[in-house]
Amino acid sequence: MKSRISILVLAICAGAGLAQAAKVKTTPIDISSIANTTWCSAEIINCSTYPFGAQTYNGIPYVIPGNAQGTANNFWLSEIAAGGGSGTVSVTIPINVAKVKTVYTLMNTFWGSTQAGLITVTFTGSNGATWTFDPVGNVNVRDYNENGNTTDSIACQLPGGVGQSATINAWVNGQGQRLDEQVYELPAAFKNQTLVSMTITDSGNEGVQRSFLAAVTVSTLIP
Amino acid sequence: MKGCKLSILLLSICLGAGWANAAQKKISISSLANNTWCGEDLIGCSTFPVGTKHYNGVAYTMLGNKKGTENTAWFAVDAAGHGGGTVSITIPVNVAKVKTVYTLMNTEWGSTQSGLISITFTGSGGATWTYDLTGGTNVRDYNNGNYTNTCICQLPGGVGQSATINAWGNGAGQRLDEQVYELPAAFATQTLESITITDSGNENVQRAILAAVTVSTTGP
Numbered sequence: 001m002k003s004r005i006s007i008l009v010l011a012i013c014a015g016a017g018l019a020q021a022a023k024v025k026t027t028p029i030d031i032s033s034i035a036n037t038t039w040c041s042a043e044i045i046n047c048s049t050y051p052f053g054a055q056t057y058n059g060i061p062y063v064i065p066g067n068a069q070g071t072a073n074n075f076w077l078s079e080i081a082a083g084g085g086s087g088t089v090s091v092t093i094p095i096n097v098a099k100v101k102t103v104y105t106l107m108n109t110f111w112g113s114t115q116a117g118l119i120t121v122t123f124t125g126s127n128g129a130t131w132t133f134d135p136v137g138n139v140n141v142r143d144y145n146e147n148g149n150t151t152d153s154i155a156c157q158l159p160g161g162v163g164q165s166a167t168i169n170a171w172v173n174g175q176g177q178r179l180d181e182q183v184y185e186l187p188a189a190f191k192n193q194t195l196v197s198m199t200i201t202d203s204g205n206e207g208v209q210r211s212f213l214a215a216v217t218v219s220t221l222i223p
Numbered sequence: 224m225k226g227c228k229l230s231i232l233l234l235s236i237c238l239g240a241g242w243a244n245a246a247q248k249k250i251s252i253s254s255l256a257n258n259t260w261c262g263e264d265l266i267g268c269s270t271f272p273v274g275t276k277h278y279n280g281v282a283y284t285m286l287g288n289k290k291g292t293e294n295t296a297w298f299a300v301d302a303a304g305h306g307g308g309t310v311s312i313t314i315p316v317n318v319a320k321v322k323t324v325y326t327l328m329n330t331e332w333g334s335t336q337s338g339l340i341s342i343t344f345t346g347s348g349g350a351t352w353t354y355d356l357t358g359g360t361n362v363r364d365y366n367n368g369n370y371t372n373t374c375i376c377q378l379p380g381g382v383g384q385s386a387t388i389n390a391w392g393n394g395a396g397q398r399l400d401e402q403v404y405e406l407p408a409a410f411a412t413q414t415l416e417s418i419t420i421t422d423s424g425n426e427n428v429q430r431a432i433l434a435a436v437t438v439s440t441t442g443p
Contacts, residue, residue: 058377168388
């Protein structure tokens with residue numbers, strides 16, 4: 001009987017440990033099916049320096065689409081989706097991961113504007129949870145190219161709690177080009193649901209601001 | 224009885240493992256603080272935070288009181304008597320198996336010249352690590368003005384690395400930045416005994432301000 005108690009305690013302990021291990025779960029999301037151009041086709045400055053494949057930034061693993069030959073699309077560019085003109089475009093990324101607490105994206109813009117409402121990101125849960133966040137230029141997102149003429153700053157923080165987002169830098173090439181990491185700490189309602197998808201909507205324009213998305217990773221941990 | 228003892232032992236180990244996962248420790252620097260925000264004439268001094276604060280998920284003790292009569296930080300400029308010369312402080316830590324150290328540090332004025340600020344970590348078994356903070360990369364002027372206004376804005380990429388992100392801003396141009404130090408692997412089995420900050424700046428060039436220190440036995 002006493003031995004059974006010990007086994008029970010050990011099982012609880014092991015279970016707790018397993019749960020802890022299970023919590024440490026970060027899942028890169030494959031966005032290759034929605035990627036619509038390559039770094040160089042999009043005429044990104046110093047495009048050949050841009051990363052692809054498995055990368056880790058700020059401790060978070062990402063998978064950026066692409067290949068060494070430069071023939072596979074690397075990212076989703078809203079400017080391409082809009083045919084180089086004006087109008088609202090959007091992309092929905094299937095996720096289907098349970099109990100997500102944090103979503104990480106690598107997003108920057110062509111050009112850049114501090115006007116609110118040009119980009120929204122909407123997260124959709126399996127049981128009705130939704131959260132829409134408006135990334136604003138110079139706070140949450142910035143021009144991929146540091147040129148002093150558009151948006152060159154970000155909040156440079158992690159989110160302060162649930163239902164918040166903040167941005168830090170992920171990658172630079174030392175020549176003025178960069179990728180930034182947006183960190184979204186989902187509202188509490190998502191913790192008991194499956195994060196079904198996220199939708200990015202861009203209402204910018206050529207010469208104003210157009211967003212691009214290079215990678216998405218989700219985590220069941222807080223940032 | 225043996226079974227009961229075994230159960231208690233296992234439970235202790237279990238709880239201990241859980242406890243170890245939440246191992247952040249705020250380090251008091253009150254004995255080293257040498258001025259107040261307003262005593263130092265910082266712009267927006269009355270807006271600076273006091274008490275326990277959380278920035279980027281890390282807990283800090285911000286010194287001072289609401290009356291502004293208690294010292295709030297270590298100011299290298301005061302340690303140097305507002306003149307030139309090298310000054311330093313050593314902060315006792317004495318926490319085992321530290322993996323990450325967080326500081327809230329900015330500067331008065333600011334320079335991109337390297338070698339003006341260094342931070343040395345000392346372990347109980349001989350481990351040492353000295354990191355040179357560079358203005359515009361690891362540390363910046365507390366005031367968004369004419370000196371250093373940029374930081375690397377990343378978390379460290381692995382052991383033996385450091386990076387900096389913003390911790391606090393008052394919306395009026397004043398700020399506190401968070402330096403994140405991921406200690407070399409040698410520290411994982413030692414006690415972090417102390418941290419020494421050395422400042423070789425000067426008035427109107429760059430002088431460090433240290434507001435808080437927190438250590439953690441987990442990675443950033």
